[in-house]
Amino acid sequence: MLSPHEFATLMLVKDAPDQLGLDRADLDMLLEHQLVALEALPCGQQRHQITRDGVSMLKAVTRFG
Template sequence: MLSPHEIATLVLLCGNSQPRDLDTVDVETLLALQLLTLERPSPGVSEPRVTLQGHALLKSLGVLRVRKGMQTAAALR
Protein backbone atom coordinates (compact mmCIF):
# COMPACT_ATOMS: atom_id res chain seq x y z
CA MET A 1 0.00 0.00 0.00
CA LEU A 2 1.27 3.44 -0.86
CA SER A 3 1.52 6.20 1.70
CA PRO A 4 -0.21 9.54 1.09
CA HIS A 5 3.24 11.08 0.49
CA GLU A 6 4.07 8.48 -2.17
CA ILE A 7 0.76 9.12 -3.93
CA ALA A 8 1.36 12.87 -3.75
CA THR A 9 4.83 12.38 -5.24
CA LEU A 10 3.33 10.38 -8.10
CA VAL A 11 0.71 13.11 -8.71
CA LEU A 12 3.39 15.83 -8.70
CA LEU A 13 5.53 13.93 -11.17
CA CYS A 14 2.56 13.27 -13.42
CA GLY A 15 1.80 16.97 -13.67
CA ASN A 16 5.37 18.29 -13.70
CA SER A 17 8.41 16.40 -14.88
CA GLN A 18 10.79 18.41 -12.69
CA PRO A 19 9.16 19.18 -9.34
CA ARG A 20 11.38 20.32 -6.49
CA ASP A 21 11.94 18.94 -3.03
CA LEU A 22 10.85 15.34 -3.60
CA ASP A 23 11.46 12.93 -0.74
CA THR A 24 14.14 10.49 -1.85
CA VAL A 25 12.54 7.63 0.10
CA ASP A 26 9.21 8.17 -1.69
CA VAL A 27 10.91 8.24 -5.09
CA GLU A 28 12.91 5.09 -4.28
CA THR A 29 9.72 3.29 -3.22
CA LEU A 30 7.92 4.31 -6.42
CA LEU A 31 10.92 3.18 -8.48
CA ALA A 32 10.96 -0.20 -6.70
CA LEU A 33 7.23 -0.63 -7.41
CA GLN A 34 7.85 0.30 -11.06
CA LEU A 35 5.47 3.25 -10.84
CA LEU A 36 8.35 5.57 -11.78
CA THR A 37 11.39 5.24 -13.98
CA LEU A 38 14.49 7.40 -14.24
CA GLU A 39 15.33 8.75 -17.67
CA ARG A 40 18.77 10.13 -18.38
CA PRO A 41 18.46 12.81 -21.08
CA SER A 42 22.15 13.71 -20.72
CA PRO A 43 25.14 12.52 -18.69
CA GLY A 44 24.75 13.30 -15.00
CA VAL A 45 21.07 14.24 -15.33
CA SER A 46 18.24 11.98 -14.14
CA GLU A 47 14.57 12.83 -14.58
CA PRO A 48 11.82 10.76 -12.96
CA ARG A 49 8.92 9.77 -15.22
CA VAL A 50 5.63 8.11 -14.35
CA THR A 51 5.35 4.66 -15.96
CA LEU A 52 2.26 3.15 -17.57
CA GLN A 53 1.63 1.32 -14.29
CA GLY A 54 1.88 4.63 -12.42
CA HIS A 55 -0.60 6.27 -14.80
CA ALA A 56 -2.96 3.30 -14.41
CA LEU A 57 -2.79 3.62 -10.62
CA LEU A 58 -3.51 7.35 -10.74
CA LYS A 59 -6.41 6.72 -13.11
CA SER A 60 -7.86 4.06 -10.77
CA LEU A 61 -7.60 6.55 -7.89
CA GLY A 62 -9.50 9.14 -9.92
CA VAL A 63 -6.53 11.48 -10.20
CA LEU A 64 -6.24 11.05 -13.97
CA ARG A 65 -8.97 11.11 -16.51
CA VAL A 66 -8.82 10.40 -20.20
CA ARG A 67 -9.85 13.27 -22.43
CA LYS A 68 -9.75 12.96 -26.21
CA GLY A 69 -7.10 10.24 -26.07
CA MET A 70 -4.84 12.14 -23.69
CA GLN A 71 -4.37 11.66 -19.99
CA THR A 72 -4.53 14.79 -17.87
CA ALA A 73 -4.19 15.41 -14.17
CA ALA A 74 -7.57 16.09 -12.60
CA ALA A 75 -7.93 18.74 -9.95
CA LEU A 76 -7.86 17.27 -6.46
CA ARG A 77 -10.83 18.30 -4.39
Protein backbone atom coordinates in the same frame (compact mmCIF):
# COMPACT_ATOMS: atom_id res chain seq x y z
CA MET B 1 -0.42 -0.05 -0.74
CA LEU B 2 1.05 3.41 -1.14
CA SER B 3 1.00 6.05 1.56
CA PRO B 4 -0.70 9.41 0.97
CA HIS B 5 2.75 10.98 0.59
CA GLU B 6 3.71 8.43 -2.06
CA PHE B 7 0.48 9.12 -3.98
CA ALA B 8 1.19 12.85 -3.79
CA THR B 9 4.73 12.28 -5.05
CA LEU B 10 3.39 10.15 -7.90
CA MET B 11 1.04 12.98 -8.90
CA LEU B 12 3.89 15.48 -8.76
CA VAL B 13 6.11 13.30 -10.93
CA LYS B 14 3.28 13.07 -13.46
CA ASP B 15 2.54 16.79 -13.52
CA ALA B 16 6.01 18.27 -12.81
CA PRO B 17 8.80 15.71 -13.34
CA ASP B 18 11.49 18.38 -12.84
CA GLN B 19 10.10 19.35 -9.43
CA LEU B 20 12.88 19.83 -6.89
CA GLY B 21 12.54 18.76 -3.31
CA LEU B 22 10.61 15.53 -3.78
CA ASP B 23 10.98 13.15 -0.87
CA ARG B 24 13.73 10.63 -1.65
CA ALA B 25 12.11 7.83 0.37
CA ASP B 26 8.82 8.27 -1.51
CA LEU B 27 10.63 8.27 -4.86
CA ASP B 28 12.55 5.13 -3.90
CA MET B 29 9.29 3.36 -3.04
CA LEU B 30 7.73 4.42 -6.36
CA LEU B 31 10.82 3.19 -8.22
CA GLU B 32 10.65 -0.12 -6.32
CA HIS B 33 6.99 -0.56 -7.31
CA GLN B 34 7.87 0.43 -10.90
CA LEU B 35 5.39 3.30 -10.84
CA VAL B 36 8.19 5.73 -11.69
CA ALA B 37 11.32 5.27 -13.79
CA LEU B 38 14.46 7.32 -14.36
CA GLU B 39 14.73 8.90 -17.80
CA ALA B 40 18.18 9.76 -19.17
CA LEU B 41 18.24 13.26 -20.63
CA PRO B 42 20.52 14.29 -23.54
CA CYS B 43 22.43 16.61 -21.18
CA GLY B 44 23.52 13.58 -19.14
CA GLN B 45 21.19 14.18 -16.21
CA GLN B 46 18.25 12.05 -15.18
CA ARG B 47 14.68 12.87 -14.24
CA HIS B 48 11.81 10.84 -12.91
CA GLN B 49 9.03 9.82 -15.27
CA ILE B 50 5.77 8.10 -14.46
CA THR B 51 5.37 4.62 -15.96
CA ARG B 52 2.28 3.02 -17.49
CA ASP B 53 1.66 1.28 -14.16
CA GLY B 54 1.90 4.66 -12.43
CA VAL B 55 -0.64 6.16 -14.82
CA SER B 56 -2.95 3.17 -14.25
CA MET B 57 -2.61 3.58 -10.48
CA LEU B 58 -3.56 7.26 -10.65
CA LYS B 59 -6.52 6.52 -12.93
CA ALA B 60 -7.77 3.84 -10.54
CA VAL B 61 -7.48 6.15 -7.54
CA THR B 62 -9.24 9.06 -9.24
CA ARG B 63 -12.13 6.81 -10.29
CA PHE B 64 -12.85 6.07 -6.63
CA GLY B 65 -12.06 9.58 -5.34
